[in-house]
Amino acid sequence: MTSSNTLPPVHQYEEEEYSRGRAIANWLKGQYALYILVAILLVATITKGAVFWSGTNLTNLLLQMSIIGVVTLAELIVVLTGGIDISVGSALGLAAVLAAGLFGGPSVLLALVVALAVGGVVGAVNGWLVAFRGLEPFIVTLGMLALARGLVYAYGNGIPITPKAAGTFSDLGQTTILGLPVLAIIWLVMVLLIGFLLSRTVWGRRVYAVGSNKEAAQSSGIPVRATLWSVYILAGLLVGLGGWMFLCRFGSGTSTAGNLLELEAIAAVVIGGARLSGGYGTVFGTVVGTIIFAVIANLLSLLNVSTFLQDAFRGALILVAVTLATVQLKRKKTIDSPQPATK
Amino acid sequence: MQQIEEVAGQLPRGEIAFRAEGVKKHYPGVRALDGVDLEGYAGEVVAVCGANGAGKSTFAKLLAGVDTPTDGEIRVTGYPHAIRNAAEAEQAGVLMMHQEPLIIDDFTVGENVWLYKLRQGRDIRPWATKVDTNSEETRRVLRDIGLGHLRTSQLARDLGPGQRQMLSLSRALVTDHKIMILDETTASTSEEHFNDILDLVKREKAAGTCIMFVSHRLNEVFAMSDRIVVLRNGRLVDVVAAADSDPDHITTLMIGEALKALARPAPAQTEGKTPVISVRDVYGGAARGVSLDVAPGEIVGLYGLVGSGRSSVARTITGQRSAASGTIAVQGEAVHLTSPRAALSKRIAYLTEDRRLEGFVKDFDNGENMTLVVLPRMAKAGVVDAPREKSRVRELIQEFQVKGGPKTFTRTLSGGNQQKVVVAKWLEADPDLVVLDEPTKGIDVGARANIYETIHALAARGKAVLVVSSEAEELLSLCHRILVMRNGRIVKEFDPEHADTDDLIRTALTHQD
Numbered sequence: 001m002t003s004s005n006t007l008p009p010v011h012q013y014e015e016e017e018y019s020r021g022r023a024i025a026n027w028l029k030g031q032y033a034l035y036i037l038v039a040i041l042l043v044a045t046i047t048k049g050a051v052f053w054s055g056t057n058l059t060n061l062l063l064q065m066s067i068i069g070v071v072t073l074a075e076l077i078v079v080l081t082g083g084i085d086i087s088v089g090s091a092l093g094l095a096a097v098l099a100a101g102l103f104g105g106p107s108v109l110l111a112l113v114v115a116l117a118v119g120g121v122v123g124a125v126n127g128w129l130v131a132f133r134g135l136e137p138f139i140v141t142l143g144m145l146a147l148a149r150g151l152v153y154a155y156g157n158g159i160p161i162t163p164k165a166a167g168t169f170s171d172l173g174q175t176t177i178l179g180l181p182v183l184a185i186i187w188l189v190m191v192l193l194i195g196f197l198l199s200r201t202v203w204g205r206r207v208y209a210v211g212s213n214k215e216a217a218q219s220s221g222i223p224v225r226a227t228l229w230s231v232y233i234l235a236g237l238l239v240g241l242g243g244w245m246f247l248c249r250f251g252s253g254t255s256t257a258g259n260l261l262e263l264e265a266i267a268a269v270v271i272g273g274a275r276l277s278g279g280y281g282t283v284f285g286t287v288v289g290t291i292i293f294a295v296i297a298n299l300l301s302l303l304n305v306s307t308f309l310q311d312a313f314r315g316a317l318i319l320v321a322v323t324l325a326t327v328q329l330k331r332k333k334t335i336d337s338p339q340p341a342t343k
Numbered sequence: 344m345q346q347i348e349e350v351a352g353q354l355p356r357g358e359i360a361f362r363a364e365g366v367k368k369h370y371p372g373v374r375a376l377d378g379v380d381l382e383g384y385a386g387e388v389v390a391v392c393g394a395n396g397a398g399k400s401t402f403a404k405l406l407a408g409v410d411t412p413t414d415g416e417i418r419v420t421g422y423p424h425a426i427r428n429a430a431e432a433e434q435a436g437v438l439m440m441h442q443e444p445l446i447i448d449d450f451t452v453g454e455n456v457w458l459y460k461l462r463q464g465r466d467i468r469p470w471a472t473k474v475d476t477n478s479e480e481t482r483r484v485l486r487d488i489g490l491g492h493l494r495t496s497q498l499a500r501d502l503g504p505g506q507r508q509m510l511s512l513s514r515a516l517v518t519d520h521k522i523m524i525l526d527e528t529t530a531s532t533s534e535e536h537f538n539d540i541l542d543l544v545k546r547e548k549a550a551g552t553c554i555m556f557v558s559h560r561l562n563e564v565f566a567m568s569d570r571i572v573v574l575r576n577g578r579l580v581d582v583v584a585a586a587d588s589d590p591d592h593i594t595t596l597m598i599g600e601a602l603k604a605l606a607r608p609a610p611a612q613t614e615g616k617t618p619v620i621s622v623r624d625v626y627g628g629a630a631r632g633v634s635l636d637v638a639p640g641e642i643v644g645l646y647g648l649v650g651s652g653r654s655s656v657a658r659t660i661t662g663q664r665s666a667a668s669g670t671i672a673v674q675g676e677a678v679h680l681t682s683p684r685a686a687l688s689k690r691i692a693y694l695t696e697d698r699r700l701e702g703f704v705k706d707f708d709n710g711e712n713m714t715l716v717v718l719p720r721m722a723k724a725g726v727v728d729a730p731r732e733k734s735r736v737r738e739l740i741q742e743f744q745v746k747g748g749p750k751t752f753t754r755t756l757s758g759g760n761q762q763k764v765v766v767a768k769w770l771e772a773d774p775d776l777v778v779l780d781e782p783t784k785g786i787d788v789g790a791r792a793n794i795y796e797t798i799h800a801l802a803a804r805g806k807a808v809l810v811v812s813s814e815a816e817e818l819l820s821l822c823h824r825i826l827v828m829r830n831g832r833i834v835k836e837f838d839p840e841h842a843d844t845d846d847l848i849r850t851a852l853t854h855q856d
Contacts, residue, residue: 212706219701221687279706
């Protein structure tokens with residue numbers, strides 16, 4: 001540019017040369033979910049250290065986390081677009097019972113195909129209504145929640161459905177590779193996959209752009225509706241996978257499979273630092289959120305706390321974490337310019 | 344004009360309304376303000392001028408308590424301690440008029456006038472009756488602000504941008520305040536509203552209010568203010584009386600050296616070339632039967648008042664909205680532009696008027712925003728080539744002189760720098776036709792020159808450029824041809840060599856079909 005002589009000197013920008021140590025320190029500042037996790041682990045070590053860190057308990061913990069972990073990932077990508085999916089629990093239940101009952105459930109692989117298909121269809125319907133009909137994600141998935149749960153009850157008449165090859169399923173659920181349960185490995189693979197998609201691909205960048213500012217994404221030529229639809233379909237597939245994992249872990253599809261799972265999934269995503277209005281959130285935070293909930297449930301069982309009180313604890317934790325998140329956001333907001341008050 | 348000079352000639356009088364001492368404001372990596380001392384007096388208009396990121400908006404925000412200073416303090420006369428937050432500033436009598444008007448879309452015009460009455464914390468009696476929003480007083484207030492033709496029961500969402508700004512200004516007439524801040528308030532209003540603002544300011548002055556006017560438009564600064572404060576890189580450079588100064592002097596102070604006059608664009612060779620875009624009899628939005636051609640290497644200006652259909656034309660030919668009827672041909676081939684994506688595939692880029700809403704993604708850093716349009720090109724099988732993206736972003740930041748690094752959030756930059764990021768984003772897509780809607784809205788002289796030169800360089804490279812603007816002067820110095828719109832039609836074409844501001848405004852206001 002030839003205009004350099006007509007312009008004020010470009011201000012020297014200081015942020016560029018951060019040292020690695022400072023970068024890490026900066027990153028740690030925002031990771032309040034991690035601190036909650038560390039605190040909970042400390043409490044666990046102090047109160048029930050020997051039992052908590054035992055091999056059986058850790059395996060058990062991993063198994064508990066895996067299913068909910070896959071569902072939370074589904075919730076995360078939907079939340080990133082500024083949407084919400086409260087039908088994940090019901091869809092998981094539907095995928096589980098249909099995978100167990102359709103064709104009699106002769107093989108694990110066939111069940112996987114069925115579960116993915118069911119999840120994919122549910123996600124595609126949700127996504128189509130949200131992306132192409134412009135409906136509110138909350139209302140769409142609320143309808144889907146009731147619809148899918150109703151179908152689950154109708155299909156099994158309230159009786160658990162056991163596939164023919166129930167033994168194979170349970171065996172798979174208990175298999176470990178190098179000490180890690182297969183289900184946990186599936187979860188980890190999904191974590192890496194979604195992490196890669198979100199941070200390294202064009203698709204991931206589009207998801208964040210759509211969630212942060214739909215208008216800007218639209219006028220920048222991003223296929224907003226197709227991106228939204230693909231997000232819901234992928235979320236559906238993950239939920240279907242979760243349903244199949246449920247079958248592997250418990251050997252049968254119960255009519256309450258995945259009941260209230262949506263609450264835990266949303267809570268884990270929020271505790272992980274994602275913003276419900278979209279555009280902000282990470283896979284790492286979501287994984288930490290998932291672990292927090294699983295560890296709490298595990299610890300409370302070890303401490304013989306009644307299941308009713310366990311729910312109360314979990315609820316209280318959500319409130320604490322959300323409050324912490326606002327404290328952090330407030331500090332950030334001083335950098336932003338004030339947003340005009342719309343709606 | 345006579346009257347205005349007389350007002351500007353008055354000397355600062357009255358007592359101190361606010362005093363800022365050693366005010367500093369540091370954001371991560373940026374020193375927005377670096378020790379500013381300033382006093383404001385009752386009954387005067389003090390204008391704050393400066394280039395992009397000089398710190399003028401930051402200062403306004405600190406005075407209004409929206410932000411707290413890193414160091415130093417601001418005291419308002421009559422308030423016991425320094426201002427720490429927006430509620431305290433309001434109690435102390437500071438009224439802030441934001442660049443983006445604070446209007447609640449679902450409230451009526453009348454309710455919006457009285458909006459601040461809702462937030463008065465002292466009166467929390469639940470049985471307190473609300474203000475009558477259709478009273479004689481409401482209607483008087485609207486008349487005074489030049490909105491007398493609106494119904495008080497009309498919804499605010501139906502108003503145009505200029506009317507929204509005036510509506511938010513109407514609150515100045517119904518609140519008690521000692522200090523009024525106009526932060527780029529004239530940026531989204533066009534010339535027709537300026538007289539109403541001037542009247543308001545005069546009335547406020549007479550009532551003893553201290554008015555702080557933050558603006559890029561120097562002619563308005565001179566029409567309005569008594570004293571002019573110039574900031575540069577977060578420091579106060581000089582305070583001058585408006586009567587003893589002129590725009591050239593202020594410009595020199597703002598950027599540190601004299602700005603060279605913008606050269607006319609090299610004449611375009613359009614003979615015998617296929618127009619990049621050829622619009623015939625297009626209807627859509629406020630546009631009613633518009634026909635125009637833009638040839639390669641040509642810069643065409645589209646001038647008109649707010650609501651004349653100039654933005655509708657821009658949005659229709661860039662796929663932001665569908666044309667109701669008529670034909671659009673790109674490179675001689677008829678096209679149907681149903682979405683921005685379709686327009687982009689025909690190599691048409693559109694820089695929107697509303698930068699905050701449609702220009703960039705607020706959670707993205709500069710790098711991510713700059714590559715938003717061309718990202719698929721920087722990817723293999725959908726996976727972004729990160730090193731390639733990073734090095735390209737560095738080049739772009741250098742080339743467009745963006746203040747801030749690749750990892751700085753675009754939303755934290757000043758308006759001019761945000762616009763540079765948006766320009767870089769679109770030019771990266773290498774479009775054949777670039778449509779710019781109000782490209783210098785809310786941008787100071789230094790960055791303006793930068794953007795004008797970019798536009799000239801585009802034309803020199805054989806691109807077609809269509810500039811939509813409400814500033815006649817800008818188009819006269821920038822374009823090869825200027826089309827003036829009125830009531831949805833193009834009523835006249837001007838050659839900038841043989842036209843002046845007066846011709847354009849007169850045609851836009853009064854041309855008879």
